[in-house]
Amino acid sequence: MAPPLCLAVPDSLPPPPPITGAVAMHGRLKSRPPDAARRRQREEKLRLFRSAMDALMEKVRGGRLDEGVLPLTGTLLGTNPDLGTCWNLRRRLLPHSGEHWVPGELAFVGGCLGVNPKSYGAWHHRGWVLRQGPPPAPPDSRDLCDRLLEADPRNFHAWEHRRALGAEEDPEAELAFASALLSRDFSNFSAWHHRLRLLAPARPADPPGTGGHGGALPPHRLRAELELIQNAVFTDPTDQSPWVYLRCVLSRATPPPRIICLYVSREEATLAVTFSRPVLVGEGQLKATCDGSALEGAWRSGEGRPRPSHTWAGSGVAEAEVLEGQAAMCRELLELEPRSRGCLLTLALLLAALDPLGYEEEVRGYLRDLQEADPLRKGFVADLASRAELAVGVAKMGAGPEGEVRLRLPGKALTSLPLLERLVLVTHLELGGNRLGGLPPAVGGLRRLKVLDLSHNEVTTLGGLPPLPRLEELNLDGNPISHASALAPLAACPRLARLRLAGTPLAAAPEAAAHLARLLPLVHLDLA
Numbered sequence: 001m002a003p004p005l006c007l008a009v010p011d012s013l014p015p016p017p018p019i020t021g022a023v024a025m026h027g028r029l030k031s032r033p034p035d036a037a038r039r040r041q042r043e044e045k046l047r048l049f050r051s052a053m054d055a056l057m058e059k060v061r062g063g064r065l066d067e068g069v070l071p072l073t074g075t076l077l078g079t080n081p082d083l084g085t086c087w088n089l090r091r092r093l094l095p096h097s098g099e100h101w102v103p104g105e106l107a108f109v110g111g112c113l114g115v116n117p118k119s120y121g122a123w124h125h126r127g128w129v130l131r132q133g134p135p136p137a138p139p140d141s142r143d144l145c146d147r148l149l150e151a152d153p154r155n156f157h158a159w160e161h162r163r164a165l166g167a168e169e170d171p172e173a174e175l176a177f178a179s180a181l182l183s184r185d186f187s188n189f190s191a192w193h194h195r196l197r198l199l200a201p202a203r204p205a206d207p208p209g210t211g212g213h214g215g216a217l218p219p220h221r222l223r224a225e226l227e228l229i230q231n232a233v234f235t236d237p238t239d240q241s242p243w244v245y246l247r248c249v250l251s252r253a254t255p256p257p258r259i260i261c262l263y264v265s266r267e268e269a270t271l272a273v274t275f276s277r278p279v280l281v282g283e284g285q286l287k288a289t290c291d292g293s294a295l296e297g298a299w300r301s302g303e304g305r306p307r308p309s310h311t312w313a314g315s316g317v318a319e320a321e322v323l324e325g326q327a328a329m330c331r332e333l334l335e336l337e338p339r340s341r342g343c344l345l346t347l348a349l350l351l352a353a354l355d356p357l358g359y360e361e362e363v364r365g366y367l368r369d370l371q372e373a374d375p376l377r378k379g380f381v382a383d384l385a386s387r388a389e390l391a392v393g394v395a396k397m398g399a400g401p402e403g404e405v406r407l408r409l410p411g412k413a414l415t416s417l418p419l420l421e422r423l424v425l426v427t428h429l430e431l432g433g434n435r436l437g438g439l440p441p442a443v444g445g446l447r448r449l450k451v452l453d454l455s456h457n458e459v460t461t462l463g464g465l466p467p468l469p470r471l472e473e474l475n476l477d478g479n480p481i482s483h484a485s486a487l488a489p490l491a492a493c494p495r496l497a498r499l500r501l502a503g504t505p506l507a508a509a510p511e512a513a514a515h516l517a518r519l520l521p522l523v524h525l526d527l528a
């Protein structure tokens with residue numbers, strides 16, 4: 001097997017030429033050879049590389065995949081490990097090159113990774129080589145990952161390769177390895193992610209009645225992780241990685257879904273079921289009975305697509321005392337670092353999960369402070385504030401006369417509409433004076449909605465709006481709607497009787513009334 005490409009050096013060297021330039025790097029003087037010498041050196045390397053590539057391509061075109069191909073690929077890959085054709089040729093020829101080629105090939109790939117530690121082709125080839133040998137991986141396989149992670153702790157190739165070697169077989173050793181890296185740098189996202197993969201892997205919840213924790217961390221392990229996180233955030237409150245890890249740990253143990261609302265419509269012969277979190281219902285997975293008889297029929301999501309609905313994961317993700325303890329820790333840290341973005345975000349989420357009504361004003365204040373402390377993510381924070389406002393509105397919602405359920409959220413600066421699966425019983429929804437750009441497909445789950453106020457928002461089109469079987473009145477005053485075609489989905493709402501468009505560009509356009517009359521012939525239009 002040919003060694004990596006190199007240049008021959010004579011036994012005796014002439015005196016070095018005088019230094020023509022020097023550059024200060026990190027306080028040290030670094031000399032550079034003359035430009036002409038560097039150019040000749042690069043040209044010679046390029047000439048040898050092209051010569052080897054031409055020889056290899058000539059063999060490939062001629063179908064002569066003989067013993068000379070492996071040395072040529074070795075020469076080329078030793079210079080540039082990202083040549084996928086060369087790796088493919090080696091995988092074709094190596095199984096026929098003898099019985100004991102695996103150790104030598106692993107050593108060769110290790111040399112290529114020394115040239116480029118993040119070469120996709122080299123890592124893929126190394127994984128292939130390990131699968132060709134006996135099941136136990138060579139003892140130096142994990143050592144290579146350790147060395148590369150020592151040099152660059154965020155080399156995701158090395159992390160994934162380490163997990164592929166069976167990191168789960170000895171989780172305590174892996175946790176110790178991750179802890180050692182975190183002790184040097186708490187900002188190592190990859191090490192935090194590795195811990196989460198080992199401690200709380202994604203798995204189905206324990207069956208009811210078994211006494212399991214549904215994928216949650218055992219209490220002693222949870223306390224240890226929270227202590228590690230506390231050390232990290234008090235060391236550097238501005239570092240986002242431990243804050244992300246904290247939210248992941250607290251939200252990993254998602255409880256089994258529970259039914260929070262049932263809506264039966266005899267007129268439409270439908271049954272709507274609202275769960276506490278998104279679920280994907282396949283054929284035969286959800287069964288309903290009435291008076292002992294099974295109800296036949298297929299289930300569909302509110303969006304009309306076979307995928308789980310989006311929810312806001314908040315309450316029920318961990319024991320209340322655990323959340324209270326973390327909230328107390330965040331408050332203590334916030335006194336020392338009042339502009340810590342991770343602390344403000346985590347505290348707002350914790351309080352919203354604990355008691356959205358009781359901590360309503362406090363959550364709003366923290367989110368306002370977060371927008372000021374993190375101006376580059378104002379949109380993200382605005383969506384969080386929208387979720388908090390919807391949670392408060394849902395908590396305050398109650399039934400009125402004649403079964404009406406009203407939800408009033410005018411002027412709350414809403415940029416999104418989460419928690420729609422909690423609004424299945426709402427009949428009147430007031431969202432005027434916000435910053436909504438449209439309606440999500442999940443609004444199709446509002447089977448009782450009669451009156452919808454979207455006035456003075458930023459809606460330009462209703463594209464993607466599913467049919468709303470009971471919608472009678474829609475207010476779109478003051479929105480930047482300029483084309484009648486943007487309202488085409490409303491033709492699928494069978495009970496729509498009134499549409500308000502005052503103050504829109506469409507209302508001021510000539511022929512607008514004629515276009516809308518053709519599109520919605522049974523709807524009364526208010527254009528002024």
